[in-house]
Amino acid sequence: MKNFWHIQLHPNNQSEFPPEKVKKILEDTNCIGMDEWADGWVYLNQFRTILKIGDIVLVRSKGPLALVEVIGEAEQTPNPDLKFDWFENRRKIKVLQFFDSQVQEKIGRKVNGIFPTVTFASANTSEFIQKWYSLYTNTHMQTQAKSLLEYKKQIILQGPPGTGKTRLAKEIAKEMTIKHEISIHDIRSTLRVGLVVPSSSNYTKYTILEITDSKIQLQLENEKSDYPISFKDIQKAFAKRLWITGQKNGSDPYTAALSKYIFENLESDKVKLIQFHPAYAYEDFVRGIVVETEDGVPTYKSVNKIFAELAEKALHNYQDSLKSAEQVSQEKLLERYLKEFKEELALQIEDNDGKLFLKDTSTYLFQVEADAVRYTGDNWKQNTGLRSLFSDIATLYKSDATTRKDVTENTQISSLARSHASYTLRVLDLFKAFMKGKSLEVQNQEKLDLKSFVLIIDEINRANLPSVLGELIYGLEYRGDAVESIYAVNGDRKMIIPPNLYVIGTMNTADRSVGHIDYAIRRRFAFVDVLPIIDPIKNELAKVMFEKVSKLFVANYTEVIQSQASPKRASTLLSDFRPEDVWIGHSYFLTSKNGEEGNNEIKIKMKYEVLPLLKEYVKDGILRSNEESSDDPVQMVLKELNEL
Known part of the structure; x- marks a missing residue:
């Protein structure tokens, strides 16, 4: 079993060996060491004979500096450089991790236990060292798997039962999508009035009473008093990871609670987890048909399922991240106008007894949906009518489309819009009329960052993968290329898997009741062994x-x-x-x-x-x-x- 030790890697003149110099000694020599002195034979004997290969040593220099693993037997170096690696007795080591702010976020800085100031000694009872080593072993595998995922885009964590594969997948996904700083928009989009937020230790709860332009009014559970918490303080608490590093000031418990809640929920829409089973099919995973009933009349509609939904979100973010700040800001403003346009259409339809006729036609708009407006005619056989997508209207508006030809030749809109160009053009004219007098000029421009989206597939080998993945077998390898789905959503069969969508599968290698992963699929994934520790x-x-x-x-x-x-x-x-x-x-x-x-x-x-x-x-x-x-x-x- 591993033993834990501590050492201060400097002679008596500590002032000449500051932490920066000790760090360089470790980096350049890959050694720790001790000198010899009259009363130090006990420590030297431990260093030479009791310290074993594989043991873990905390190197201290005005606090924790490095965690190292012993990889060599005791050796002597006569006449060492007294101004640098001054120690004659030494052991070869491998630096596992230098202490930094990220380590401090997780385990703090205080090294518990009373250690001699210069000597080498056992530290098996040190909770600090054990926590750090446990953190290292967990994060080391996590870091390696994350690097592999960033390179390969899809990995499978494989291992026997009970090794924490799903937990590791979640930690990797969190690390891939985490933000180190938050904006006021992030705070506003995550918190809402009436939300009950647990304290960082789950000891009590806080209720959000009000959100203003600059602060949040918070009330403690079972108390009548409320407290103002500024956005600025929440941003600082988030950056410091205050719920981990410790709370000192009076308002810290409140900012720690709010920032922790934001940390845990801000990017939750960018990580999805599903579990495969033997009955899982392509129609459950990629695209399928759903039945919608209106007035007793069933209609069949092709829709995106969890993979295609996440791929579409990731693709939009990827494309937006390539745009200028001006373009992104204008599109955000256009989205706001589209939302107002939808509300205006709904009112006009209601004011016209449920039928808003398109110019010079007997066709009318009759229902506004989240992403489209439906239109039909009294003599149409299809009672549910057709859909005109608001995203198509926005695309045509930005391209200054004015003629039917402009619509039919625009490859950026759905095939449904192109096939019914005359109706699409008339809906576009309604939007242009709505936009009259409105400007897309934006003063405060904001560029969108590229974000990562992660899909976790638990028990990935329990489904018939060739059947479930379909054309994704090609799409996963050739990111950015359009693949043809067997189902058309909004008249379009094409689907693109962008480079910012990552897939993590988990696989129980002891489960022999599941199917074999064939070579075509295996070639597209990297495999990581997750073993018991x-x-x-x-x-x-x-x-x-x-x-x-x-x-x-x-x-x-x-x-x-x-x-x-x-x-x-x-x-x-x-x-x-x-x-x-x-x-x-x-x-x-x-x-x-x-x-x-x-x-x-x-x-x-x-x-x-x-x-x-x-x-x-x-x-x-x-x-x-x-x-x-x-x-x-x-x-x-x-x-x-x-x-x-």
């Missing part, structure tokens, strides 16, 4: 049981846990299976409770979750076991679990 397990009984269960799958358990070596198959695991695919994960061994209460929860988990799973492994021929033998390693573990 011991670091999140805090309960001592759970640690003991995790080791015993793990050794049924992994022959070199200690080596894997300490140095993240590749697992070797245990003698109890049949040769058809890799440890990486079936080794039971650490999630089964976690508890948030302490003491006897925690032990009781672990006992329940062992008896009613882990034990049945191991028995299933024996039954399925994954684990080799002889029920007749009293010293059979599998049966011994099963017996111990059953007796807990």
